[in-house]
Amino acid sequence: GAVVSQHPSRVICKSGTSVKIECRSLDFQATTMFWYRQFPKQSLMLMATSNEGSKATYEQGVEKDKFLINHASLTLSTLTVTSAHPEDSSFYICSATDRRDRDGYTFGSGTRLTVV
Amino acid sequence: AQSVSQHNHHVILSEAASLELGCNYSYGGTVNLFWYVQYPGQHLQLLLKYFSGDPLVKGIKGFEAEFIKSKFSFNLRKPSVQWSDTAEYFCAVNAKAGTALIFGKGTTLSVSS
Numbered sequence: 001g002a003v004v005s006q007h008p009s010r011v012i013c014k015s016g017t018s019v020k021i022e023c024r025s026l027d028f029q030a031t032t033m034f035w036y037r038q039f040p041k042q043s044l045m046l047m048a049t050s051n052e053g054s055k056a057t058y059e060q061g062v063e064k065d066k067f068l069i070n071h072a073s074l075t076l077s078t079l080t081v082t083s084a085h086p087e088d089s090s091f092y093i094c095s096a097t098d099r100r101d102r103d104g105y106t107f108g109s110g111t112r113l114t115v116v
Numbered sequence: 117a118q119s120v121s122q123h124n125h126h127v128i129l130s131e132a133a134s135l136e137l138g139c140n141y142s143y144g145g146t147v148n149l150f151w152y153v154q155y156p157g158q159h160l161q162l163l164l165k166y167f168s169g170d171p172l173v174k175g176i177k178g179f180e181a182e183f184i185k186s187k188f189s190f191n192l193r194k195p196s197v198q199w200s201d202t203a204e205y206f207c208a209v210n211a212k213a214g215t216a217l218i219f220g221k222g223t224t225l226s227v228s229s
Contacts, residue, residue, distance in 0.1 A: 004159075034216050041125075043221040044206070093160070095217070103148070103167065103213045107160040 002028050004096050006108025013084055013115055021079045021111045023094035028106075029074040030096035035067075038091040038110070047092075050077050074099070084115040118143040118209050122220035129197050129227050137192040137223050139181075139207030149190040150208040150217060151181055160206065166190065167213075177201070199229040 003026040013019050023033060032051050036044040048064075050056040050071035058064045066088075068080040077096075081088050094108040123138040141147060151163040164175025171183040181192045190207060204224050208217040 006159075032214060036219075041221075043120075044219040046216050046218065049216050095160075097214050103165070105150075105162070105217060107152075109157075109159040 002096075002098055002104065002106040004030075004094065004106045004108045006094050006111060008111055009109060010112045011114070013113070015085055015115055016083055018080055018082045019084055019113060021081075021092055021094075021113075023077045023079070023096065023108050025075045025096045025098075025106070028096075028098040028100070030077070031074065031099040032097045033071055033077040034095040034105075035069060035077075035079050036093045036095065038093060044093060047079075081113065084113070086115045089113055089115045118147065118211060118218045120207050120209055120218055120220035122205075122207055122223050124223045125221070126224045126226070129225070131199055131227055131229050132196050133227075135192070135194040135197045135201070135225070137205055137207075137225070139190045139192065139220060140188050141190065141207075141209045142188065143209065143211060145211060147209045147211055148213065149181075149183060150210075151175065151179070151190070151192050152206045152208060152219075154204040154206065154222075156203070163192070163205075197225070197227050199227050201225060202227045 005024045035047045038044045047062045048056045048058045050069045056069035071077040093110040119142040121140045149166045152160040163179045164173045166173045174180045206222045207220040
């Protein structure tokens with residue numbers, strides 16, 4: 001079946017630095033990728049939607065200059081957390097839809113970001 | 117805007133007990149409905165989904181869900197749970213294929229052997 005590889009799975013960074021998270025569709029072309037943030041014991045909150053070759057659409061309240069999303073190819077989307085602060089510590093999950101099956105959503109394993 | 121409400125935050129059951137997890141959504145139009153499971157340390161996996169047709173949907177691992185339009189509900193059921201069903205369960209909706217899923221807060225299921 002469809003597989004989405006997300007890495008790193010865990011990252012610890014210092015406050016003020018930037019962190020890049022990658023999300024790759026391994027065996028399908030992902031026309032659309034979604035980035036979520038999950039707080040402990042809470043839901044997955046949609047951060048942004050990215051379509052290959054175009055700018056990401058951010059949800060209200062999500063700082064686009066802080067959470068940079070790039071979807072340069074049909075198999076790769078990246079989320080860069082710039083100038084990270086402790087409050088950015090969270091679990092980030094990507095999801096992708098296959099251009100041949102827009103009803104199917106494949107999720108990455110998530111990235112646990114800790115900013116110290 | 118769509119929203120999803122899962123009433124049970126944490127459910128504790130013994131093996132062989134029956135399970136029902138509640139999910140209600142808020143949206144005025146046609147929706148697609150999903151249930152996902154997340155085992156510890158793993159990615160979200162689709163249990164089942166409903167787009168149209170028979171409101172009783174059967175999924176993997178013996179799970180099923182019933183769409184009741186009048187109640188805006190899509191409850192997940194399993195007649196007899198196993199210890200291996202211990203996981204986090206998420207209900208999700210979208211209004212159109214290919215658009216973002218909106219998730220409920222999730223329900224933690226703990227099954228004791």
